[in-house]
Amino acid sequence: MTEKLLVRRAAVLGAGVMGAQIAAHLANAGVDTILYDLPAKEGDPDGVVLKAIANLGKLKPAPLASKSLAAAIVPANYDSGLDQLQQCDLIIEAIAERMDWKQALYERIAPHVARHAVLASNTSGLGINKLAEALPEQLRPRFCGVHFFNPPRYMHLAELIPARGTDQGVLEGLEAFLTTTLGKGVVYARDTPNFIGNRIGVFSILATIHHTQAFGLGFDTVDALTGPLLGRPKSATYRTSDVVGLDTMAHVIQTMADTLPDDPWHAHFKSPKWLKGLVDRGALGQKTGGGIFRKAGKEIQVLDLGRKDYRTSEAVVDPDVLQILQRRDPVEKFAGLRESEHPQARFLWAMFRDLFHYSAYHLADTAETARDVDLAIRWGYGWKLGPFETWQAAGWKQVAQWIAEDIVAGKAMSDAPLPDWVFDGRDGVHGAEGSYSPAKDAKLPRSSLAVYRRQRFPDPLLGESFAQGDTVFENDGLRLWTDGDDVAVASFKTKMHTVNDQVLDGMQEAIARAERDFRALVIWQPKEPFSAGADLAGAMGLLQAGNVQGFEAMVENFQATSQRIKYALVPVVSAVRGLALGGGCEFQMHGARTVAHLESYVGLVEAGVGLIPAGGGLKELAVRASESAGPGGDVFAELKPVFESVAMAKVSSSAVEARESGLLRPADSVVFHAHELLHVARQQALALSESGYRPPLPARRIVVAGDVGIATFRMLLVNMVEGRFISEYDAEIATRIATVLCGGEIDRGSVVDEEWLLKLERQHFVELAQQDKTQARIAHMLKTGKPLRN
Structure with missing residues (x-):
């Protein structure tokens, strides 16, 4: 039986960008919340947290559903406030992405954590089992990873990452809480670097960067191609990187390089020279007033690598390529991209090919089912269709054959073979009966957890339909x-x-x-x-x-x-x-x-x-x-x-x-x-x-x-x-x-x-x-x- 997680009071450890906003969303949901950070060096010991709470009212999009809710967040520090942890039913750690810092904090708080409380790390990619090593044995069954996407109020995705010793009832109780109380779409991820959303999503960005250079396209042209025309957000690829922060982007790429040495695509896990150059200059994107794009008066300018300077952003999609992208039948659309000799079409085919290749190769080690991957990318990156849905809609068998041909011809980013299950006669990974699981070699239905009976019309995947009454x-x-x-x-x-x-x-x-x-x-x-x-x-x-x-x-x-x-x-x-x-x-x-x-x-x-x-x-x-x-x-x-x-x-x-x-x-x-x-x-x-x-x-x-x-x-x-x-x-x-x-x-x-x-x-x-x-x-x-x- 699922253990019901009763959360009267919650604590968030870390009042940085993510921690403060997670605390804000808990307050939005009516959860009595304590926000912790280091004691201030001078003045009020809770000064660091008080400043973070005051800043919540200035952020856009607004983390708080009402500015008045800021007063509901209780400030605390690790020196004088740890006794309050004993009253908390849920503790979310959200400090900087440093394994040693997180483990040191766990050792410090462990004596103050209530016997029934759940402890979760909001890490975007550090090993959950490794983090758990710093915890006493009795706390490990109630520890797991929970990765909120930024900004936490608005992003639907929350990745739930069990450690080896995490109790199943604890996971299911937390899943129900995340779903109903905080309004999240929960996806279970395996304990691998960057989990699902950032592993696949950041690879997609890396593939886009690689092929931008290979086909000699401008950043503005690529954004015109990889936004709404593909069912993705207007910010597309490079504008999204500017919004996220180019320093953050470089850090995530470095994390992949450091933690995935055996990945067959490892050679591509490096920041291009232009990205390093922008970061070194302090041109980090939106937060510094310019990055890949910048505003000059009313004009939007884009970095031009050929000129080594900015130029007016034009974003022109070739009419013939536009015609291909506007085809209603995905099978015809992908055939058109594959056959075209235009650099823009060839870029798009190559980008999709490598995304499909990477997603299939790593499905078994990142997720239980293809559903988890597609929903993570849809909910975390705002795509209308996930990578597997896109492939299936485009004609599974034909696209698989084209990918295999490109791998043999040395055109793909890696020579790693596609998994055998891709070629077992299937027409895709999603169907009315469920989504494919490599571990079980079967299509698994959606979760039967009681919380999902509250969803009459869940987000449908390709091949799913829900009777309209x-x-x-x-x-x-x-x-x-x-x-x-x-x-x-x-x-x-x-x-x-x-x-x-x-x-x-x-x-x-x-x-x-x-x-x-x-x-x-x-x-x-x-x-x-x-x-x-x-x-x-x-x-x-x-x-x-x-x-x-x-x-x-x-x-x-x-x-x-x-x-x-x-x-x-x-x-x-x-x-x-x-x-x-x-x-x-x-x-x-x-x-x-x-x-x-x-x-x-x-x-x-x-x-x-x-x-x-x-x-x-x-x-x-x-x-x-x-x-x-x-x-x-x-x-x-x-x-x-x-x-x-x-x-x-x-x-x-x-x-x-x-x-x-x-x-x-x-x-x-x-x-x-x-x-x-x-x-x-x-x-x-x-x-x-x-x-x-x-x-x-x-x-x-x-x-x-x-x-x-x-x-x-x-x-x-x-x-x-x-x-x-x-x-x-x-x-x-x-x-x-x-x-x-x-x-x-x-x-x-x-x-x-x-x-x-x-x-x-x-x-x-x-x-x-x-x-x-x-x-x-x-x-x-x-x-x-x-x-x-x-």
Whole structure:
């Protein structure tokens, strides 16, 4: 039976870049966390840690889900704070990558570690068994490696590396904690240098560097070839190296050279001269203002090895090569790369060939299955497909034959033979039954650990598919489906899950069906975002056709749908992930409950396109302000922070921040693993149903801030216009937002109902939509994806 890891308190040893950010993410997850480092040489003994905690608020992307969480991290030092370790259930060591330093620290802390506590080293490649030698016998079963990728809040991958003596129950308990509490994708790695992610990922970078030089290509051209065109991040190869830091890159390469002397590719584990030159000059990449790339004014420049100087970055992909890369069939794409004589195509084939060769050769000694390799690279490096998936999609047998031919011809980076299993008649390593394990010589299914039963739709590998449930109802905008239980699930079918007439009509039908045939309804999308808001293009069409009446009817239907969600006789729970903007935000505001993934970016952003929220969002904020203020309370004080957020079209940087800003409610849940979102939303919906759910009573007595509130907001806006923080038109839009939030030009303290506020929303929305400046803003947003400030 899996040992449940109960973590009331955790400690992180080492307040450097990784340690501080791991502590931040534990705090994000509500784990009481102590952060340790050496005592400061002067001043407060905890000064080193206090400085690291203060720095968390300055880092981008933000390690903390809310800046206020910094205060939750407890500072400590190794001289006076080790007694606190006895209260910790999980201890993560994250000091510098030095075996002797880590072992010395283990010897120092061992007497203070509780008998039940788990100790894990966040090392990116040092030997876990070697580290364990410094521990007393009784602690070794509770020791392992856990490698978070940087930045730990955002990178999905966590590699779990057992030592020989690690207890299986401890591993499974830690895996469940990493998965649900911290939201990680866990991959088991063998105790080999650099584990899986960096072993394969860094080799891929080394192969790219090798072939860049071999085919005489520029760094900018290679980045143009190895980014989104291959299903990889925009930062591609060399920009990624700049972001990571060229000194870090050189260190990792040196680590491979030092720790893998018998690797058949060892001759290539060395930094090229140009990389050494940049590091020696202190041009380390983004952190020093330049590396392989640099900015000169507004111009992006790239290092040109021929000129031994920087030039303007051009990044030109040959049209013929682009045509090959745009082929939909991967088999045809790889055949095209293999056959082409163009240096760019030959470069790509060679790069893939050597990556496939290396991954297959080292599969047995780095991982249990090909699944672990592909998921590690996808989650750790942001690739859409891992190396084995890419090979399988390209035609396993043919590609294997081409690799073998190149090895014999001396074209490959190593003459090591491909493993025999590559040629055993297989068509790939992934299938419905599982993924190939060289050790077991069989395809192994996914883990049966209980935590994975919470994932209805895990990240699918090539060859895997997960049944999409039974359709209950469907139109062009929405699909309502069920797994045969008492919960119906509504998923939008539109691009970016925008809300159009079909979604509105579908949503109302879904609620009617749920009330009749189910106990609850969940709004959930199979992929991000939750919803980018109203369909602006469709709305613009009505206005351009002069159909103001039709436009107003659409707005009224939007409001009616939001109200239908709010007053449904079954609980409607929104499962939010990614963007929930405008109308998408308003839908979740009206549900009985929202379950939001940590990385949910929520906002009422209509001001950015010259409009105001009109799907009931402003009405709902006015209702909440009245309820929060209570009888005789200050409604205006409750409105002030939400007004600023809506008027400035702010988007939360996390679900925690959305809760602080009032767009999520205190009772709304934050989930850390995106693939558990649907499970949690369903459970919440059923729990509400079980408790005898009834919708709220109609809000008929909403106390508003009235004319005094509007006047106070206007004064604030005058100052902002005079300070040139906003334009005159921004101020007009913001005044209309204030007018609705405050209930219109009526006496302060007046009592109104929801319909009054909804009518105000509609009136100001329709009037703004007919303004030339608003239409210019909408057109600009549709064309460029960016707001226009006119």
